[in-house]
Amino acid sequence: MASVLVVDDHEVVRRGTRQLLLEGIPDAAIAEAADARHALSVMVSVPVDLVVLDVALPDRDGLDLLVELRRRWPKVPVLVLSALPEDAFAPRALRLGAAGFVAKGSSGEELLAAVRLALAGRRYITPTLAQQLEVPGAESPDPREILSRRELEVARYVARGLTVREIAGRLGLSEKTIGTFRKRIGRKLGVSSNVELTRYAIEHGLVE
Numbered sequence: 160m161a162s163v164l165v166v167d168d169h170e171v172v173r174r175g176t177r178q179l180l181l182e183g184i185p186d187a188a189i190a191e192a193a194d195a196r197h198a199l200s201v202m203v204s205v206p207v208d209l210v211v212l213d214v215a216l217p218d219r220d221g222l223d224l225l226v227e228l229r230r231r232w233p234k235v236p237v238l239v240l241s242a243l244p245e246d247a248f249a250p251r252a253l254r255l256g257a258a259g260f261v262a263k264g265s266s267g268e269e270l271l272a273a274v275r276l277a278l279a280g281r282r283y284i285t286p287t288l289a290q291q292l293e294v295p296g297a298e299s300p301d302p303r304e305i306l307s308r309r310e311l312e313v314a315r316y317v318a319r320g321l322t323v324r325e326i327a328g329r330l331g332l333s334e335k336t337i338g339t340f341r342k343r344i345g346r347k348l349g350v351s352s353n354v355e356l357t358r359y360a361i362e363h364g365l366v367e
Contacts, residue, residue: 161278162188162206166198166224167213167240172263176211176240176270183271195219202232209258209277210237214248222248222255229256236277240270249288259283269305269347285349302363305347311365313340317353318360 161184165176170193177189190205192198195216201207210228214221221239228237236258241248249260258277261270273283306314309330316326323341327334350356360366 160186160188162190162208163274164190164192164198164201164207164210166192166195166210166216166221168193168215168217169213172213179267179270180274183267184274193217195221195224198224199227202228202235207232207235209274210235211240211274212237214239214241214243214252222252225252225255225257236280238273238277238283245285245288249284253282253284260285260288266305266307266343266347268307272305285347288349302348302359302365306344310340310344310347313337314344314348314356314360315365317341317344318357318366320357 163180163184165173165180167173167176173191173193177191180187180189190201190207192201195218198210198212202210212221212225212228214225216224221241225237225239228235237256239249239252239257239260240263241260242263245260245262252260259273259282261273261283269285276283302311302314312330313326316329321329323334323337327337330337344356345351348356348359350359357366
């Protein structure tokens with residue numbers, strides 16, 4: 160059973176993260192902390208396998224807390240979950256020892272993929288960020304883990320050469336909706352064109 164500590168000063172975020180984790184990892188034990196002081200108190204009192212940490216805390220800088228957590232509990236991975244810009248803060252968090260950086264605007268599938276990688280002792284870095292960094296041990300998650308079911312369908316159709324209109328017709332959705340899915344797929348997988356998406360889909364076994 161995995162034990163996860165969620166550290167965030169917003170109760171809504173903590174509760175939402177708790178619910179998402181329990182849906183993806185039903186047997187997980189989830190603890191919550193609203194600030195750094197409470198987080199450290201939990202760490203010394205109960206076993207923790209993973210910390211999901213916001214960097215904007217009311218009593219202490221989250222990255223400073225990250226450094227202390229890594230120093231005192233080096234075997235416990237810390238996954239940063241933040242509303243701050245990925246390109247500005249993720250590199251610093253990774254250099255300080257974070258197991259990964261997930262933007263708060265990401266999908267639930269993406270957060271769960273990052274959590275599973277961190278619990279397995281691996282590092283999570285989005286494909287977009289991986290293109291900008293050279294981080295030892297960095298791994299991009301399987302697209303099946305970070306794309307929703309509908310996004311996977313759209314990605315497969317795009318990779319097979321279907322147009323937006325054709326995909327919309329097959330799925331019974333509007334062309335605008337398909338375009339939105341296509342943008343999300345590009346952001347999550349770090350691809351900008353249909354050619355790149357097709358290559359990515361073939362390399363990861365999404366299409367033959």
